[in-house]
Structures are given as structure tokens and as C-alpha cells.
Amino acid sequence: MxxxxxxxxxxxxxxxxxxxxxxxxxxxxxxxxxxxxxxxxxxxxxxxxxxxxxxxxxxxxxxxxxEDLAFRRAFLVSLVRVILGTSINLLIVILTAYPLSLAEGFIGKSFFKWILIFAMLFSGGLIPWYLAIRSLGLINSIWALILPGMVQMWNIIIMLNFFRSLPAELGEAATVDGASHWDILFRIYVPLSLPALATVTLFAAVGHWNSWFDALVVMRTPDNYPLQAYLQTTVLARMTxxxxxxxxxxxxxxxxxxxxxxxxxxxxxxxxxxxxxxxxxxxxxxxxxxxx
Amino acid sequence: MGVAKATSSSIAKPSAKAVRSWRVKRKLPLYLMLVPALIGLVLFHYYPMYGIVIAFQKYEPLLGFQKSPWVGFYQFELLFSQPDIWEMLRNTVTIAVGKITFGQVASLVFALLLHEVRIPWFKRTIQSLSYVLHFLSWVIFGGMLLDVLASQGIINNALAAIGLARLAFLTNASVFQPTMIFSEVWKEFGFGAVIFLAALTGIDPTLYEAAAVDGASRWKRMLHVTLPGIAPTIVLMVTLSLGGVLNAGFEQILVLYNPAVYATGDIIDTYVYRAGLLGLQFSLGAAVGLLKGIISLVLIALSYYLADRIANYRIF
Structure with missing residues (x-):
């Protein structure tokens, strides 16, 4: 300088x-x-x-x-949410990003890309979302905090771009040696993508830890609230x-x-x-x- | 895998049929991999979109989507006949545009100042401190704000100590919007600066040396090397922010607002939550949500199109 x-x-x-x-x-x-x-x-x-x-x-x-039981219970709900939710997010991110990242085309690839992008750009809004969760029978269940967000479009895009940056020859060479797409993804791509996977894992885990509004909507009893939703009632709404x-x-x-x-x-x-x-x-x- | 070996060794040429069946079998995992995401998209993104039909119904929870009576655009007429609808729309756009404008300027200025620092550890430390708030939820940061912005809180005490009047940041309707904008910028300016800093480090250092040799002062170098160097990034960020002009920050306002500031603090999302979900006016709430969804979709699509045309940016 x-x-x-x-x-x-x-x-x-x-x-x-x-x-x-x-x-x-x-x-x-x-x-x-x-x-x-x-x-x-x-x-x-x-x-x-x-x-x-x-x-x-x-x-x-x-x-x-x-010592407070309600606080401890909420902390536990959060912990379960972070572990389960992040695992599911990560698995779906890896599985979805791989086929979309390949140069190799397949029938329906661009259609799938478009339904993914459209879901990112447009949502039905809070009320239809709530009614859908309710009609799927998820109200008051921990799955209502985990499943609705299972497809993380932005993380899929991050992962997809990372997979694309890997040399295509890796996959080609493995194919010649008889490897299937499962082998290529889990034996070659995943081990090479640890930094990107760490990024996605951390984003997903922090996201789950910090979420609270969904619990307010889908949980009937505060007993099922994760920590942040519980704090919303005690710290912000100031319930005694x-x-x-x-x-x-x-x-x-x-x-x-x-x-x-x-x-x-x-x-x-x-x-x-x-x-x-x-x-x-x-x-x-x-x-x-x-x-x- | 025997077929794969045969193709690669090219000793015996496999039949066209064998090659085709190998190709189909090979592609099968690609479809299987997309199944979980497809299920998630259908159940939690597209199935709720079907629920939008209730915006055109007089929805009765006991009757469901199928049997509730159709009322056409009645909910939309009802919505626009309410006196506070325009106030709510104006609040939404004012707060969102305020956040975008002040947020981008703060992030840019912060990045430019940090870029002038020559001591690496100092730069790293300040940057680490600057985006820690980004990773806290609005419940947590909101809880902190309730304490520090209280009438006897630390910020008002500081104002009083230097002879200024105490402000009712969260209960005075005329101060509420600036409070929302300021607290959002406080939480996010460091994170917003990350992209600008990445662009700043990408500027070719020889440009600075050449400018210095030509006698350009530090200020002139910033004006003629730094700013043109990150101009594409600035244009990109401004363009992409266009998609957010209806997002005034739902979680933030939900944790911080109260009936005393509805006049300036109520936004589309809080209205949908309060009137639609808590007030059980499902059809009205869905109608408001649909309007917002459509306008946002157009704006985001437009901003991505412009970003592609102007800055050659694509998400994938």
C-alpha cells in the first residue's frame, strides 16, 4: 500500500x-x-x-x-429443532444441488429449476400457509417447525455453485470406472465440499435456533415453544x-x-x-x- | 456395471439398446435425489398456494376450501373500503425504503472507511464486531432494544446527560419509524458491508500505485479508483434491493410495536397477522397476502432482470 x-x-x-x-x-x-x-x-x-x-x-x-422448568423445556425443544432440522436441511441441499449442478441434462431438469425458483420468489402468504400446515395435521407438533422449511432454496444455490466449481473430469473419470451418481456425489463431491457444507450447516443451524414466529403460529400451547418463542412471551410480551x-x-x-x-x-x-x-x-x- | 466397462474398452461394441438402457439406469439416481425436495416444494410451497382461493371466498373453517361460498373480489373491495389501508401501505413502503436507503449508505461508508485501514488486526477486529448483531434474532435484539431504548434506559440517560430531551422511541408514533430504520441499520450495516468489502479487495492494487505516481492524493484516489472499482457492486445492490420495498421487516415490528404506534408502525405483514390470523378473518388476510405476494413477485423478477442486464448477475 x-x-x-x-x-x-x-x-x-x-x-x-x-x-x-x-x-x-x-x-x-x-x-x-x-x-x-x-x-x-x-x-x-x-x-x-x-x-x-x-x-x-x-x-x-x-x-x-x-432451575425454571419452562425455560429448560423450551431450550430442549430448540435443541431438538436445531439438530433434526439442520440434518434434514443438509441432506436435501446436497441431494438437490447435485443433479442441478451437472452439465448433463435430463428430462424435467429445467422444469424442476423453475418450480424451485418460483417457490423462492412467490409465496401464498401467511394465512394459506397456516391453513396448509393445519390440514396436513402438523399443528402442535415439532415437525411443523422442521418440515415446512426443509427445502432451503438459497442454500441449494450456494451448494450448486460450489459443485459446479469442482472439475467435471472428476465425475467423468469415476463414471468410466463404473461409479454411479450416488458414488460420485457421496464419495467424491461431498468430501471435496466440506467448506461449503460447513457454511450451509451453520446457516441452517443458526436459522433454526433464531426462528420463533412459526412456533407462535403453529403451536397451540406455549409448552411446545422453542426458546426464542418462549422468550418472545416472557421478555417482549412481558408475561409474568x-x-x-x-x-x-x-x-x-x-x-x-x-x-x-x-x-x-x-x-x-x-x-x-x-x-x-x-x-x-x-x-x-x-x-x-x-x-x- | 459390466456395460460401462464394455463401452470404455471398446473391444465389443454394445448394442444400441444396451447403451440406451444403461443411460436410463444411470440417470435414475438423479431423479431419486430430487424426490425429497419435490415433496417439500409440493407440500409446503405449492399446496399453500392452492389455499389462495380463499381470498375469493367467504371462508368458513368448518366448510373448508371446497364448500366455502365464492364471493369474487368482495374481500378486496372490503379491504380498500377500510380507512387505514392506505396508512398501512404508506407505512410499509416508507419504512422499507428508509431501511434500504440508509442501510446501503451506512454499509458502503463503513466499508470505505474500513478499506482505508492499514493495520490488518484492527480491520479484522472491527469487522468481526460489526456483524455480530446480524446473527441474533429479533426476539433477542428486540429484547435488548426494549431495555436500552426505555425511557430510563441507557440511551435516554446518555441523551439526558448531554442535555438533549429524552425520546419515547417505541411509544411515540412520530419517532417509531425512524427507530425502526435506525435499529435495522444498527443490526445489519456490518453484514451489508461484507459484499462491498469483498468488491474493494478485488480492486487491482497497481491502479492505486499508478494513480499515486501520477500525483493523485488519497482523496482523489478514492474518488477515481475506489469508487469506480466498486460502482458495479453498488448498482447491483441497489437493483436487488428493489425487490424488498414491501418488506418493512415483519419480525422486527411485531416484537417492537404496540397499539400506541399503529398509526405509523402497522405494516402489511403485521396487519395480516393481527386481522387475518388472530382476528380469524382468514379470507381478508389471504387477500392482503395475495396482493403483497403478486407485487413482490413482479418487483423481484424486475430486479433480477435488471441485475442481469446491468451487472451481468445471475443467481444460477
């Missing part, structure tokens, strides 16, 4: 670094603020004394929440939880710090996969926009 030694350039650099530090911090400050509130006691949170550092540290909030029953805890805890603690707990899984997400998603984004 060329070095500029003019004063104007140095002044710009100075301002630039300050602005960027400010912008970067701005994105994590709400998190730090809530973290501080979640471990502060009742008196200081209610008096708005806490900014970015806890006052009168207590971990009682977290204990109470982790009666978590703080004993008088001793009541003296120490506030609803506000309880809500903050629940937000923090729901964020932790995302922060745990964040380093991996970061490594792969830029890759995924640019894969999705390969020029045709």
Missing part, C-alpha cells in the same frame, strides 16, 4: 480509527450492558445505576432461570413468570435483570459458533453470487 505523509492524510487516519472503534463498540455495547444488568442486584438495576459493569454482583438470576417466589430472592432480583439474563443465555450458543460462522460465511456469500 502507498504511504501518505501529508498532514491531511494523518488527520483523516486519526478520525477514521476513532469512528471505526466507536462503530465496532456500538454493536457490542447493548450486549455488555445487558450482561452487566443480568448479574447486578435489584436495587441497582431498578435505580438505573448499572452501565457496563455489574454492581453488587449476583449470579442468582442465572440459577433461578436454569413467577420465577422469583421466595422473599429472599425477591429482595435481590428484579424482573429486568431476569430478562437480561434470559437474553444472554439465548445469545451464548450463537457466540459459541460465531468464530466458525465468521470463517465460512463470507465464503458462502460470495459463492452465492457466482456470475452465470
Amino acid at each position: 502507498i504511504q501518505d505523509r501529508t498532514i491531511g492524510s494523518k488527520v483523516f487516519d486519526g478520525f477514521n480509527y476513532v469512528i471505526l472503534v466507536f462503530l465496532g463498540l456500538f454493536c457490542v455495547l447493548p450486549f455488555i450492558h445487558l450482561l452487566a444488568i443480568s448479574v447486578s442486584d435489584r436495587a441497582s438495576t431498578l435505580a438505573n445505576l448499572v452501565t457496563f459493569w455489574p454492581i453488587n454482583f449476583t449470579s442468582l438470576n442465572y440459577q433461578k432461570i436454569l 413468570q413467577n420465577l422469583i417466589r421466595d422473599p429472599e430472592a425477591f429482595a435481590k432480583l428484579s424482573e429486568r435483570s431476569m430478562r437480561a439474563a434470559q437474553i444472554i443465555i439465548a445469545t451464548i450458543p450463537i457466540l459459541m459458533v460465531y468464530p466458525f460462522l465468521q470463517r465460512y460465511f463470507v465464503h458462502g456469500l460470495t459463492l452465492g453470487s457466482v456470475k452465470g
Whole structure:
């Protein structure tokens, strides 16, 4: 890079670094603020004394929440959803992307592509969707959170573009040696696509973890809500939880710090996969926009 | 697999019939692979589209699609006879266009500033911090906003500390739209910058050297090398955003709005949810959803067509 030694350039650099530090911090400050509130006691949170550092540290909030059966049940539903949903998504992405990525044509290939694209561009809207789920008998079942989103068009496109970037000779050579399409896909393409598969897996898993609105629509009882839908009722709609029953805890805890603690707990899984997400998603984004 | 060996060794020429049956057998897995996706598309994308018929019916849950009475365009007439329909449409477009405009500008400026940084670890750290919010759901970020934007929350305390008036960000109808736009930009500007940064790193460094040799200052280099270098990306992003002018951000508004701000905060999607699903006016909700779906389809198709013509961009 060329070095500029003019004063104007140095002044710009100075301002630039300050602005960027400010912008970067701005994105994590709400998190730090809530973290501080979640471990502060009742008196200081209610008096708005806490900014970015806890006052009168207590971990009682977290204990109470982790003891709460409703919270634990919702966490479990989320876990099941992420594992089942991501597996199904991944399998369908791999299976669908492979035939569409081949140069080799087959009857119905372009028809299939079009019904896939059209489903991406147009939907019947919320009400017909709900009525369809209901008439399929999925209401109140965990499958209503997993099956409706089983075909992830955007991830299929990412994978398809990745498969296309693999040399066609691989498949041709294997065909000459007697390999079927199943062999080529699972023995050659899949092992060569681990970075793209990691991208797709992470996107799908984060998507399932973060989804909540579908549960609000398809679940009759909040007992079946995944964590984020459960938090929608407690943190946002502010339904009383009666978590703080004993008088001793009541003296120490506030609803506000309880809500903050629940937000923090729901964020932790995302922060745990964040380093991996970061490594792969830029890759995924640019894969999705390969020029045709 | 014996046939495959025979074709490759070319000792004995296989009959045309054998070759054809080998080809058919070989292609069979390709169809089988598409079956799961086809089932998913039919059940959860195309079957619901069939349900659109209720937009032209007076749907009775007990009668179902088949037996509910047909009413033609009655639901649409009902919709446009309601006084708040135009308000809701205006809210949707205002909020969506505000988000697109401010969001693109913020991402672009952020990317340009970050591009001027010469210390790699600093650049990486700031970028990592900038898009962490993108990966949080609106329930989580909304929960954070409810706390930090409260009347005694940290942002209002900061405003008060520097002598400004406290704002009722989420309950004052005239501040609600800017709050939605600002919080969306806050959550997404870092992620939006990723594409611009990818384009910036793609600019040929020798162009900068040549410009410097010719005596171009840093500002001039940005104006005449950097900006033209990412102009195609800017055009592409603006074009693609056209498809989103009816998407004002359903999940965000659903978690943050309240009756006090319906006048400026109610959008098409929240209306469908509230009136259609919760209010059990299924046919009316389906009619609104259908209108939105059709307009969005036209806009997205147009934006993809333009992106292909202008920036040579295709999704596949």
C-alpha cells in the first residue's frame, strides 16, 4: 500500500480509527450492558445505576432461570429443532444441488429449476400457509417447525455453485470406472465440499435456533415453544413468570435483570459458533453470487 | 456395471439398446435425489398456494376450501373500503425504503472507511464486531432494544446527560419509524458491508500505485479508483434491493410495536397477522397476502432482470 505523509492524510487516519472503534463498540455495547444488568442486584438495576459493569454482583438470576422448568423445556425443544432440522436441511441441499449442478441434462431438469425458483420468489402468504400446515395435521407438533422449511432454496444455490466449481473430469473419470451418481456425489463431491457444507450447516443451524414466529403460529400451547418463542412471551410480551417466589430472592432480583439474563443465555450458543460462522460465511456469500 | 466397462474398452461394441438402457439406469439416481425436495416444494410451497382461493371466498373453517361460498373480489373491495389501508401501505413502503436507503449508505461508508485501514488486526477486529448483531434474532435484539431504548434506559440517560430531551422511541408514533430504520441499520450495516468489502479487495492494487505516481492524493484516489472499482457492486445492490420495498421487516415490528404506534408502525405483514390470523378473518388476510405476494413477485423478477442486464448477475 502507498504511504501518505501529508498532514491531511494523518488527520483523516486519526478520525477514521476513532469512528471505526466507536462503530465496532456500538454493536457490542447493548450486549455488555445487558450482561452487566443480568448479574447486578435489584436495587441497582431498578435505580438505573448499572452501565457496563455489574454492581453488587449476583449470579442468582442465572440459577433461578436454569432451575425454571419452562425455560429448560423450551431450550430442549430448540435443541431438538436445531439438530433434526439442520440434518434434514443438509441432506436435501446436497441431494438437490447435485443433479442441478451437472452439465448433463435430463428430462424435467429445467422444469424442476423453475418450480424451485418460483417457490423462492412467490409465496401464498401467511394465512394459506397456516391453513396448509393445519390440514396436513402438523399443528402442535415439532415437525411443523422442521418440515415446512426443509427445502432451503438459497442454500441449494450456494451448494450448486460450489459443485459446479469442482472439475467435471472428476465425475467423468469415476463414471468410466463404473461409479454411479450416488458414488460420485457421496464419495467424491461431498468430501471435496466440506467448506461449503460447513457454511450451509451453520446457516441452517443458526436459522433454526433464531426462528420463533412459526412456533407462535403453529403451536397451540406455549409448552411446545422453542426458546426464542418462549422468550418472545416472557421478555417482549412481558408475561409474568413467577420465577422469583421466595422473599429472599425477591429482595435481590428484579424482573429486568431476569430478562437480561434470559437474553444472554439465548445469545451464548450463537457466540459459541460465531468464530466458525465468521470463517465460512463470507465464503458462502460470495459463492452465492457466482456470475452465470 | 459390466456395460460401462464394455463401452470404455471398446473391444465389443454394445448394442444400441444396451447403451440406451444403461443411460436410463444411470440417470435414475438423479431423479431419486430430487424426490425429497419435490415433496417439500409440493407440500409446503405449492399446496399453500392452492389455499389462495380463499381470498375469493367467504371462508368458513368448518366448510373448508371446497364448500366455502365464492364471493369474487368482495374481500378486496372490503379491504380498500377500510380507512387505514392506505396508512398501512404508506407505512410499509416508507419504512422499507428508509431501511434500504440508509442501510446501503451506512454499509458502503463503513466499508470505505474500513478499506482505508492499514493495520490488518484492527480491520479484522472491527469487522468481526460489526456483524455480530446480524446473527441474533429479533426476539433477542428486540429484547435488548426494549431495555436500552426505555425511557430510563441507557440511551435516554446518555441523551439526558448531554442535555438533549429524552425520546419515547417505541411509544411515540412520530419517532417509531425512524427507530425502526435506525435499529435495522444498527443490526445489519456490518453484514451489508461484507459484499462491498469483498468488491474493494478485488480492486487491482497497481491502479492505486499508478494513480499515486501520477500525483493523485488519497482523496482523489478514492474518488477515481475506489469508487469506480466498486460502482458495479453498488448498482447491483441497489437493483436487488428493489425487490424488498414491501418488506418493512415483519419480525422486527411485531416484537417492537404496540397499539400506541399503529398509526405509523402497522405494516402489511403485521396487519395480516393481527386481522387475518388472530382476528380469524382468514379470507381478508389471504387477500392482503395475495396482493403483497403478486407485487413482490413482479418487483423481484424486475430486479433480477435488471441485475442481469446491468451487472451481468445471475443467481444460477
